[in-house]
Amino acid sequence: QVQLVESGGGLVQAGGSLRLSCAASGRTFSNYNMAWFRQGPGKEREFVALIRGRNGRTYYPDSVKGRFTISRDDARNTVYLQMNSLKPEDTAVYYCAAAWVYYSDYGAPSRYDYWGRGTQVTVSS
DSSP: OOOEEEEOOEEEETTOOEEEEEEEOSTTGGGSEEEEEEEOTTOOOEEEEEEOTTTOOEEOOTTTTTTEEEEEETTTTEEEEEEOSOOGGGOEEEEEEEESSOOTTTTOGGGOSEEOOOEEEEEEO
16 A cells, blocks of 8 residues: 655746655555646646656656656655646646556556545646
8 A cells, every 4th residue: 555645736926836745655665656647627637747666767748848857766755746837727736646567558547556635736827
């Protein structure tokens, strides 16, 4: 069982930055593939970033590539999402997710075993 707790959300002006954190329980954190998703009002949950366990490869959709950076500190059982050049359309609840197995369709929420409760990010124009 893995428990995930997100933090770091808040209100920021367009063009600003935020760093989200996700603290995980469990002794095998380094083996998990860790991802961030987001869900805006009236929208479906959307993939934002993935960092794989074991090899640390990262993946992003075009909507955030070059602006967002995912990283992990396995010694602290924590994954981060650095968000720069934020836009109003980035406004959403951001969720951390963990998957033991890496799937090629890593953007599908159904591929993840554990989820946090989310942290709100609001970007004002």
